[in-house]
Amino acid sequence: MNGATQASQGATQTATPPAQCRTLAELRREIDVLDARIVPLLVQRCGYVAQAARIKQDASQIVDVARIEAIVARVREQASALGGPPEVLEAAYRALIAASIEFERAEFVRLHTASAAKEQP
Ligand SMILES: O=C(O)C(=O)C[C@]1(C(=O)O)C=C[C@@H](O)C=C1
Numbered sequence: 351m352n353g354a355t356q357a358s359q360g361a362t363q364t365a366t367p368p369a370q371c372r373t374l375a376e377l378r379r380e381i382d383v384l385d386a387r388i389v390p391l392l393v394q395r396c397g398y399v400a401q402a403a404r405i406k407q408d409a410s411q412i413v414d415v416a417r418i419e420a421i422v423a424r425v426r427e428q429a430s431a432l433g434g435p436p437e438v439l440e441a442a443y444r445a446l447i448a449a450s451i452e453f454e455r456a457e458f459v460r461l462h463t464a465s466a467a468k469e470q471p
Pocket residue numbers: 399402412413414415417418421446447450451454
């Protein structure tokens with residue numbers, strides 16, 4: 351990687367592979383670097399969840415079990431293909447989707463209550 355690329359990626363570039371970390375401080379530094387890359391992606395994901403609340407017309411559409419199970423199956427497969435633990439990814443995604451559903455519910459109420467109030471004569 352050239353210097354400019356490295357600089358633009360700043361502290362988001364991991365340096366030491368997991369098996370080569372010798373201290374807890376060293377591996378925690380690497381975890382922090384990865385989290386700094388993961389959080390912006392999760393924030394972006396939440397942006398799409400918020401818009402799902404706008405697009406869905408009925409509160410009964412908020413929980414879509416078939417979609418959730420498809421995501422979990424795909425994430426498990428991807429984790430396994432990368433040599434990671436599928437059960438950890440499944441648990442993380444189930445927690446993420448559960449929190450996303452609560453977020454989407456709140457957004458749904460906010461948006462649909464606001465537009466219903468506007469429609470009143
Ligand atoms: O795909 C949707 O319909 C969404 O609202 C997104 C999402 C998710 O977090 O991935 C959240 C709630 C649904 O039950 C399913 C999936």
